[in-house]
Amino acid sequence: MNPIFKHGPSPQHRLALVLLLSALFIFFDHKLASFETLRGYLQSIVSPMQYLANTPKQVMRWTTENLVSRTELLTENQALKMNELRYQEQIMQLDIIKQENQRLRSLLSSPLRSDIKKMVAEILSVDSDPYTHQILINRGANDGVYEGQPVIDDQGIVGQVLLVGTTTSRVILITDVTHAVPVRIKRNGIRLVASGSGRIDRITHAHVPHSADIQSGDVLVTSGLGGKYPEGYPVSTVSIVLKDESRPFARVRSTPIAKIDRLRYLLLLWPEKPASMFAPKAVKEQQ
Template sequence: MSFGLLLVDHRDGLLEPIQDSLSAIAQPIRFIASFPDRVGQLATEITTSRRELIQENQRLKDRQQVYQARLQRLDALEVENIRLRSLLDSSYELERPVVIAELTAVDLDPFNHLIQINKGLRDSITAGQPVIDANGVIGQVETVSPFTATVRLISDPSHGIPVQVNRNGLRSVAFGTGRTDTLTITSLPNNASIEVGDLLVTSGLGGRFPAGYPVGEVRSVSIDESKAFSSIDVKPLGALGRVEEVLLIEEGGNRRE
């Protein structure tokens, strides 16, 4: 019977209407049967797209962090260039040749304010050599090794620097207080001509610091009638707590370019 039906259908196409009807009936069944596979493919595509988006987002975040780091470095370099330019401009105004040095270590405990710089005996650095920055006096060299030197800051409690009031030439000594933002003068009488805002410069006495370099600005003058001397606080002009490069003033010789 099957063979006969196949033969008749092949020759005359008598079974095509029946096949069309059965195909129409089977179409929803095929759709329902293939639905899980289609859902799986769609889920795979969605998952793949989401994974790619996450990876691309992460790549963009990583790239943004790299660019931000580079931008911060550029900002730091710009600030450093400005600072070095100020330092070099200051060196051009000096009457003596200078050596530029960078800090390698800092020790700012209450009893010792010391910094270490990357210049030493091989650079002709000597003990007692004055050290300044672009704004004012920083300190003086205390010890020297072949490749480094130790500088005692003027804020050190054991350090005193001869100064004079730029306005009238009044002389005294400014001592460190153990604080990088304050020096003190305790040897001027109550009737001394010194005022808040007066500029203090090196007097040249003592032979360590050449005369005329800025040291600080008078912040306050406290007078106690029961005492013979005033208590004077001075704000250092040098960046004692923030310095990164310094100038070492040389004795004699020609200016270095």
């Protein structure tokens, strides 16, 4: 299609005119600073467009920074939570260690005579049979443990070694129905026999005459008779004394001083010589 209007300067003339005008504008602007005001107006007009053109870049930068900051905060928060859990676990472990140290200190500060060797033992398990009160400890023949050896806690008598293995031993408690220990009243020296009742909070005393001077609250200690337990260790505290004249003997019960239901660490006692070592000598002397 042919153009309607063919009149006008040629492209070469137009180019020459533009170049001439450009040279004139450059000359006047450089020498006379004629376009400073116009340039300011043009800059004011263009500035909003520049801001608008730069907005997507700013938005992307802000979004990226916020996303990175949020991710970092989440990561840091998670790390702080993990550290808090670890610290809490360490605090609990520290509390457990403090409690164990306190138990051991109480145990080692129990009234022991200097002529008696002692060894700390830890309970491994408790017999689940409700009719027997026995526990398993982490000491055995390798540690010099022997049958009949007395066992105490930081308060008083716990029981005696029943069976000895190589590295473990079974201990029968003073509350077991098959266990009995000779005792005496600390206040006046009257001798009794403390027998287990099958309950961790009760010890019975049979064949106590009505005339016996025994009162509720009296402390019973080992008498040393029988050669199993050293003399003078606390066993129980009298809780009930019933003197019914219609019965041949008074009814006496006591409560163990040792914490039978909270045992963790125990002390094994060695007299100057184990009881088993005295027996052959005694037989020899009798012969």
